[in-house]
Amino acid sequence: xxxxxxxxxxxxxxxxxxxxxxxxxxxxxxxxxxxxxxxxxxxxxxxxxxxxxxxxxxxxxxxxxxxxxxxxxxxxxxxxxxxxxxxxxxxxxxxxxxxxxxxxxxxxxxxxxxxxxxxxxxxxxxxxxxxxxxxxxxxxxxxxxxxxxxxxxxxxxxxxxxxxxxxxxxxxxxxxxxxxxxxxxxxxxxxxxxxxxxxxxxxxx
Numbered sequence: 001x002x003x004x005x006x007x008x009x010x011x012x013x014x015x016x017x018x019x020x021x022x023x024x025x026x027x028x029x030x031x032x033x034x035x036x037x038x039x040x041x042x043x044x045x046x047x048x049x050x051x052x053x054x055x056x057x058x059x060x061x062x063x064x065x066x067x068x069x070x071x072x073x074x075x076x077x078x079x080x081x082x083x084x085x086x087x088x089x090x091x092x093x094x095x096x097x098x099x100x101x102x103x104x105x106x107x108x109x110x111x112x113x114x115x116x117x118x119x120x121x122x123x124x125x126x127x128x129x130x131x132x133x134x135x136x137x138x139x140x141x142x143x144x145x146x147x148x149x150x151x152x153x154x155x156x157x158x159x160x161x162x163x164x165x166x167x168x169x170x171x172x173x174x175x176x177x178x179x180x181x182x183x184x185x186x187x188x189x190x191x192x193x194x195x196x197x198x199x200x201x202x203x204x205x
Contacts, residue, residue, distance in 0.1 A: 007045045009035050011059065014052045019102035023053060023114060054121045060103045061125055067096050068132070082145040082202045083194050089136065090163060091186040093129060097167035098182065101174075108168045129163060130156040137197070145202040155197060162189050 013034040017026045028049055032039055046052045071092040075085075097104045107125055114122065133156035140146030166185050194203060 003045075006037070006041065010037070010042060010045060010052065011056050015056055015102045015106070018053065018056070019105040023049075023118070050115075050118060053118060056103075057106070057121045057124065060100070060107070061128065064093075064096050064125060064128070068092055082140060082143075082198060083190065086136070086194060086197070087186055087190045089132070090159070090189050091182060093163045094167055094170070094182050094186060097163070098170055098174075101171055104167055104171055108164055108171075126160050126164065129160040133159045140198070145199060146197055147199055150197060155193075159193065162193065 010031065014026070014031050017030050017034055021030070026049070028039075028042065031049075031052070032042060035042075042052075046055065068089075071088055075088065077085075080088075097107070107122060130153075134152050137146050137150065137152045137155060141148055141150075166189060170182070170185060
C-alpha cells in the first residue's frame with residue numbers, strides 16, 4: 001500500500017473510532033487494530049493520538065472551505081439575490097456536515113473538556129463559519145442589503161449555532177430512519193433569520 005493511502009486509512013479508521021467512542025476512550029491500539037497495521041506504522045505518519053485528531057479535523061476544514069468555494073464559484077455574484085446567497089451559505093454548510101456523519105459527530109459532540117489546543121481545533125469550523133458570516137454581513141451593509149443596526153458578531157454566532165444544531169437534529173432523525181430534508185431545513189433557518197438580518201426591500205428582491 002502506498003504511503004498516502006496508508007495515511008488516509010489511518011485517518012479514516014481514527015475518524016470512525018473518535019466519532020463512536022470519543023477522543024479519550026479511543027486509544028492508539030484501537031486505531032492500529034481497526035486499520036490492521038503494525039504499531040510502528042502509525043508513528044511513521046503521526047506523533048501521537050493528538051496529532052491524528054488535529055490532522056483529521058484540519059482535513060475536514062479544508063474540505064469544507066473547498067465546498068464553500070465551489071458553491072460560490074457556481075453562481076453569478078452579480079445577479080444572485082441577497083437572501084438566495086444567504087440561503088446558499090446555510091445549505092452548503094448543512095450539506096457538508098451531513099455528508100460525513102462521523103465528522104459531524106466529532107465536531108458537534110467534542111470540544112469542551114479537551115486540552116486547549118484540541119478544543120480549539122474542534123471549534124475551528126464553527127469559528128470559520130462565524131468569520132464568513134461576519135464578512136458577508138459587512139458586505140451586505142455596504143451594499144444596503146443588511147440592516148445597519150445589526151449586531152454582526154451576535155448574528156454570526158446565531159447562524160453558526162443554527163447550522164450546527166440543525167445538523168445535529170437532522171443526524172439524530174436520520175438514525176431513527178426519519179430523514180429530514182436539507183432544502184426544507186435550510187428554508188426554515190432562512191425564513192426565521194432573514195427578516196432580522198436583511199432590509200425589507202432586500203427581502204422582496
